[in-house]
Amino acid sequence: xxxxxxxxxxxxxxxxxxxxxxxxxxxxxxxxxxxxxxxxxxxxxxxxxxxxxxxxxxxxxxxxxxxxxxxxxxxxxxxxxxxxxxxxxxxxxxxxxxxxxxxxxxxxxxxxxxxxxxxxxxxxxxxxxxxxxxxxxxxxxxxxxxxxxxxxxxxxxxxxxxxxxxxxxxxxxxxxxxxxxxxxxxxxxxxxxxxxxxxxxxxxxxxxxxxxxxxxxxxxxxxxxxxxxxxxxxxxxxxxxxxxxxxxxxxxxxxxxxxxxxxxxxxxxxxxxxxxxxxxxxxxxxxxxxxxxxxxxxxxxxxxxxxxxxxxxxxxxxxxxxxxxxxxxxxxxxxxxxxxxxxxxxxxxx
Amino acid sequence: xxxxxxxxxxxxxxxxxxxxxxxxxxxxxxxxxxxxxxxxxxxxxxxxxxxxxxxxxxxxxxxxxxxxxxxxxxxxxxxxxxxxxxxxxxxxxxxxxxxxxxxxxxxxxxxxxxxxxxxxxxxxxxxxxxxxxxxxxxxxxxxxxxxxxxxxxxxxxxxxxxxxxxxxxxxxxxxxxxxxxxxxxxxxxxxxxxxxxxxxxxxxxxxxxxxxxxxxxxxxxxxxxxxxxxxxxxxxxxxxxxxxxxxxxxxxxxxxxxxxxxxxxxxxxxxxxxxxxxxxxxxxxxxxxxxxxxxxxxxxxxxxxxxxxxxxxxxxxxxxxxxxxxxxxxxxxxxxxxxxxxxxxxxxxx
DNA sequence: GCGCTTCGTCGAAGCGTTTCGACAGACGGC
DNA sequence: GCCGTCTGTCGAAACGCTTCGACGAAGCGC
Numbered sequence: 001x002x003x004x005x006x007x008x009x010x011x012x013x014x015x016x017x018x019x020x021x022x023x024x025x026x027x028x029x030x031x032x033x034x035x036x037x038x039x040x041x042x043x044x045x046x047x048x049x050x051x052x053x054x055x056x057x058x059x060x061x062x063x064x065x066x067x068x069x070x071x072x073x074x075x076x077x078x079x080x081x082x083x084x085x086x087x088x089x090x091x092x093x094x095x096x097x098x099x100x101x102x103x104x105x106x107x108x109x110x111x112x113x114x115x116x117x118x119x120x121x122x123x124x125x126x127x128x129x130x131x132x133x134x135x136x137x138x139x140x141x142x143x144x145x146x147x148x149x150x151x152x153x154x155x156x157x158x159x160x161x162x163x164x165x166x167x168x169x170x171x172x173x174x175x176x177x178x179x180x181x182x183x184x185x186x187x188x189x190x191x192x193x194x195x196x197x198x199x200x201x202x203x204x205x206x207x208x209x210x211x212x213x214x215x216x217x218x219x220x221x222x223x224x225x226x227x228x229x230x231x232x233x234x235x236x237x238x239x240x241x242x243x244x245x246x247x248x249x250x251x252x253x254x255x256x257x258x259x260x261x262x263x264x265x266x267x268x269x270x271x272x273x274x275x276x277x278x279x280x281x282x283x284x285x286x287x288x289x290x291x292x293x294x295x296x297x298x299x300x301x302x303x304x305x306x307x308x309x310x311x312x313x314x315x316x317x318x319x320x321x322x323x324x325x326x327x328x329x330x331x332x333x334x335x336x337x338x339x340x341x342x343x344x345x346x347x348x349x350x
Numbered sequence: 351x352x353x354x355x356x357x358x359x360x361x362x363x364x365x366x367x368x369x370x371x372x373x374x375x376x377x378x379x380x381x382x383x384x385x386x387x388x389x390x391x392x393x394x395x396x397x398x399x400x401x402x403x404x405x406x407x408x409x410x411x412x413x414x415x416x417x418x419x420x421x422x423x424x425x426x427x428x429x430x431x432x433x434x435x436x437x438x439x440x441x442x443x444x445x446x447x448x449x450x451x452x453x454x455x456x457x458x459x460x461x462x463x464x465x466x467x468x469x470x471x472x473x474x475x476x477x478x479x480x481x482x483x484x485x486x487x488x489x490x491x492x493x494x495x496x497x498x499x500x501x502x503x504x505x506x507x508x509x510x511x512x513x514x515x516x517x518x519x520x521x522x523x524x525x526x527x528x529x530x531x532x533x534x535x536x537x538x539x540x541x542x543x544x545x546x547x548x549x550x551x552x553x554x555x556x557x558x559x560x561x562x563x564x565x566x567x568x569x570x571x572x573x574x575x576x577x578x579x580x581x582x583x584x585x586x587x588x589x590x591x592x593x594x595x596x597x598x599x600x601x602x603x604x605x606x607x608x609x610x611x612x613x614x615x616x617x618x619x620x621x622x623x624x625x626x627x628x629x630x631x632x633x634x635x636x637x638x639x640x641x642x643x644x645x646x647x648x649x650x651x652x653x654x655x656x657x658x659x660x661x662x663x664x665x666x667x668x669x670x671x672x673x674x675x676x677x678x679x680x681x682x683x684x685x686x687x688x689x690x691x692x693x694x695x696x697x698x699x700x
Numbered sequence: 701g702c703g704c705t706t707c708g709t710c711g712a713a714g715c716g717t718t719t720c721g722a723c724a725g726a727c728g729g730c
Numbered sequence: 731g732c733c734g735t736c737t738g739t740c741g742a743a744a745c746g747c748t749t750c751g752a753c754g755a756a757g758c759g760c
Contacts, residue, residue: 001463001465003715003716004716005716014739014740014741015716015717015740015741016718016739016740017738017740020718020719020738023718025718025719026737026738026739027738028737029738029739032738032739046464047464048465048715048716048717049464049465049466050400050409050715051404051715051716051718051745052716052717052718053400053745054398054400054401054715054717054746054747055717055745056717057718059400061446064447068432068436072425072429072432072630073423073428075422078423079422081423081431082418082449085418085447085448085449089448095446095447095448096444096446096447097414097431097435097446097447098439098444098445099432099435099436110396113351113394113396114399115396115399115746116399116444223633224633224634224638250633253633253634254633256636257636281634283573283600283603284603284634285603285634286603286607286610288574296422297422353745353746353747354747355746363709363710364709364710364711365710365746365748366711366712366748366749369748370709373748376707376708376709376749377707378708378709379707379709382708382709397746397747398745398746398747400745400747401715401745401746401747402747402748403747404716404717404746404747404748405714405715405746405747406715406748406749407715465716701760702759702760703758703760704757704758705757705758705759706755706756706757707754707755707756707757708754708756709752709754709755710751710752710753710754711750711751712749713749713751714749715746715748716745718743718744720742720743721741721742721743722740722741723739724737724739725738725739726735726738727734727736728733728734728735728736729732729733730731730733
């Protein structure tokens, strides 16, 4: 493995000149640069990343911090990750994937103090997230995917739940729906301060109230069974419901199944809109789901771009951006039926 | 940020003693060790990972190399990644996620020569994969997830397609099925030497031949539409089919839809077994899919464990392991119907 | 009590870069 | 023709750690 020494020797220049030729930190004459480049090519020289990082105090490594519970990544989160990885790589940075259990602040502190990460993207942010404080204390540049409650002096990229919910509701209202049920993430997620659950709940309540309708909102466990159960509850609270807004990618399939079990067809009797969902998942259902399609890799990309700006200039302004999900109408939503009001049946099966 | 110097000064020992106390590379008396540890605690000392890596020639960073096409990670691959990340992290290593386009050998060479990665796990391996050669040339320890054609001197972890297919076929045969159709990955994947597609095809052919039945095998694009199309073809080639073995997670939902469109119910008329599938995905379908459940995070974990052994001892033997998928019977498979033979209908819709 | 190991510690030499101050020479203004 | 400015290059000092050889102090057998 050739070193800079070797290159310098071969090119008959000093080591520092090689360095300048490589980084452009100081002007180098055309002739010298060419000699150096030739020597590099001949020796098949590659700079040692660690040495470079030590001397320059920049590792060119970014961290992607996310809690890694056993249920793994959903399609949406996985798109964030791949978007981030691709962007970092294209910019000549490495992206390390660091599982940090939300509670393990000491581990995080250790990670941050190793000086290995030039900056981090923090995923799965809670509304009140202690990890942010730890990172700030360690003076590591941070960009959030998601938002804390107090967004005053942090950069973040997040989904615009407010707008997404409004657009989804508007779609359903345009189709004539009024009795719309919001099936949220789990009660535990709500209690734990999970942003998407909280924000979409509030946005939904506001939107429905705006239309003069009392909002019906039900939490659901993150599983098909959770969705089924939530729907049973929904029929209890709003037997005349004609539409469901599902926040919860896992639950939505249970919802579809339970609708069928209740003798309702989709979209003729009940419309379903799945929020923050990827097209791939939407196509899995029959009929294919009308979704608010999540911005996917763009979220990860924008987060890394913002982080790079912080890492490089340091003085840059905050980047705060909300990306809306876009409505994609597929087979699961349609106009409300004329005679709809008055529930066809009121039994409570299994 | 405290350095080792600071610790040494405070503990009134030399820098090297601090290093030995930290790494255990040489024996240190109990008394001295305690002094050093106390000093570290007081200064809130964290070793600088880069300096450590430069001096010891071990970065404690592993790479996870995978092509990152726009369609992102499936549930199964995503489990590999999270399993790997969790294991690396638990072992005190960092895991960088490096998107390497399958063709970009130069980029890979550069990555490998930076001396930043102690070893790499290579995912999405082709049967004839040039990346392996590049890595070997750069003397970077490698573990594959998947296998090349010539497995002689490489460590790998892979799914045991042979056994998985045999078990799945046995399950269906036990239920009385004989006309079983194998819906594979896309023709492009087959042509490109994608291991899972190739191996499962061969295993299926062997298994069916073993039962004295001519195998029916059809490739399908990785989408619901691909599944639908494949099924139409299937009905053409085997109108009396009673079971489908689906390799292709995306296509399987299309298959289910198309079965319904053909007037067949699952599992009464046709049984469906989804290969190498996660339970989460299985639950999305109605009825829930009988699957050969993929080993999920275990694959990533084992790959990292093997890689760490290579990185540390260097001399260790190869690790070659095949993990079978385990049969989980859910609602999509059942006994063949008595009068089954002789197709109910033979129309070719849409 | 003698030399021999063994144990615990130290000092110094790297590891392969970046970066800082210095400086020689070319250049232009007046 | 002299001085001040740039340009392009060099040498050396970091960066914060690991590791090697050396060495005094014990501990041992005989």
